[in-house]
Amino acid sequence: MYIVFEGIDGAGKSTQIRMLKEWLEANGFRVETLVEPTDSEVGKLIRKILEWPDAQTDDVQRILALLFAADRMLIMDKLEDESKIIISDRSFISSLAYQEPREWVEVLNKYAKKPDLLILLDLDVKKSVGRTSGKDTFENEKFLTGVKANYLKIAENYTHEIIDANNGVNKVSSDIKKAVAPYLGICPDCIQ
């Protein structure tokens, strides 16, 4: 099973993935986690470009769209391992939500693997901006408002669960477990 976590910056994806992984392993599942951008040379270049002051301009976003798609190709074979649950921190769905124009980004990601389950951590934009300081607050708020709206629309195309990420870490974690349990045949009442 391929589970993808998505959400705007600061939604808590990495913490929640760690907590879900521990819980699934305690329930006897084998789990592998992946992160996009990856730690490949392409991923490193992406992280450098994300620091550029003009990273949110159209031109740079198009360069990033190409690099994100290339970076993703490097981990394609890992997604074929059916002996484990694979949980990914972001996927091509991030590209669809963050980069434009949509039709072009879809073509670039034509061969990206579709998730069996998309977990969308839905966080208020103001909280996201508060949690991720350092960027121009107004520009960032406008940008992330668009990304959040994109996510909610894109989610409808996949098997998905929307989780309210404005709550505390433990509440969000238990909401995720309850959402994931039916897909894995885990009894929902057995979740503490």
Ligand code: TYD
């Ligand atoms: P990430 O390291 O997940 O940031 P955070 O931990 O703060 O959520 O991702 C880095 C940034 O890259 C994030 O702002 C989202 C962006 N991104 C895209 O714009 N498109 C993509 O396809 C991916 C994978 C990430």
